Amino acid sequence: MTDTDTADASTSAPAQIPLVDYLVLDDGEPHLVAHECTSCGARFFDHRNGCASCFATEFTIVPVANEGTLRTFTIVAFAAPGIPVPFVAGVVDCDGTSVRANVVNTEPDPEHITVGMPVHLTTFPIGDDANGTAAIGFGYEPTGAVTP
């Protein structure tokens, strides 16, 4: 890489960056992607050297459905220092692909959250770096709920 390239990269810093690399922000509606085994269809959110299910070594990147149902959850009241509580952690079944995420835009109490409830992906800024680039996180909000 030349000095010119470096300068270009810093001046053209993106306005936003996803919290994790499997959240895609710049290809239409924000969505998650997974590494899918071309042999058996098993999906992984980080890369695999070989498929954990069938040991094949070819993968393709596939989009994950934005709608799903809440398969399980917990309301975390105690977490490591610096992590705001309470929050709702869960697993969302997105058309056969399970996704680990927080449930957001709902009251964190068992009256408002039930297993089996329909949810959909939503994104939100979680903070800016010194360059003004916003990190964008994701979560799932109840479908049909009024976003506050």
Add this chain to the structure above:
Amino acid sequence: MSASDEIWILGINMTKFGKHTDRDAVDLAAEATANALADGGVTMADIGVLAAGNLMNASAGIGQQLQKQVGQTGIPVYNVANACATGATALRTAIMAVKSGEAEVGLAVGVEKLSGAGLLGGGGTPRSEKDKWEPSGRFGAVTGTDGRIGTNTMPGVFAQIGMEYGHRYGGASFELFAKISEKNHAHSTLNPLAAYQKQFTLEEIMGDLMISYPNTRPMCSANCDGAAAAVVTTGAKLKTLSGEQQRRAVKVAASVLTTDPWEEACQVLPNVNTLTRNAATTAYEQAGVGPEDLDLVELHDCFATAELVHYDNLMLCPEGGAVDFFESGAPWRDGSTPVNVSGGLQSKGHPISATGIANIWEVCHHLRGEAGDRQIEGARVGLAHVIGLGSACGVHVLERSAA
């Protein structure tokens, strides 16, 4: 020596679980070891192999440290680490060495200093303000993900495991999980070695500090200090020992260790179900017994939400029937399949590496008829189960000596 089909626990011991401010991990391991050797009527001179675990200090070589306290004989040492299944892994390692014929008598030890350890599993990259967001790690994360993408805390992970069971089969309410905890705390009042021997009402459990819904504080395993050790040998060797040793020896009818096979979602939320079911299936086959033959079960109730799913995974009930199984009263100490009569991890405590041997000590104590006030009368067959997240599952089936 040749390979052996029969394996026996000759001696076994656990220390009092709790806060041992005056003793370190080596002291506790040495205490359990000395007592297990004495219980089996052997000395370090008889031991041909040692397997040892101390998870929170896994690189320190607890086995060699222990030898320096109780006897250095030059035997092979296997220091093992397998999360909460570390103790069971140490025992399984000693059993494999003895079963293969490489040693005639083996020693397994697990120890942990965990008092005041607090919440386990959470944290990761601190969320300090960054000059520049830089993706790093396997997920290309620009900052810590714990709390932003679900939870890493153990109470939260196991809460989801219990809630998922409720989603699949119904009936698993906050109150039901609290009732499981009520049972184990009631059982603990009869166990003088438990870290806590306090009975709780259902209201007290449900009204206590919420850690991760639906697990309140008394529904979580108690971090504490403790050690456990076991001496194992072959059937052929046992026949050469005294009548008293033969009478008190406990047969290891099955010894199984499994890991989690791949399934959809297993890398998103740990699946503690299938590897337990696989281990139990193999263990029942090895032992030639079924769940209906068990007089007592010590299972890995690291959280109240975990105990429920293991009723099903260990096939103590029909598939999907764990709620009904509990509601029937079966797992209480006067029920048809007493579960965690020691008080379980929620009250006896969970010094991680000691747990997988201490639960076997509990079963052996009953099979030998030495459990005092909490004796399950006439106990002949018992099962001990542990889960280490990540995952590993140990299942041992134990039978009373016919001698």
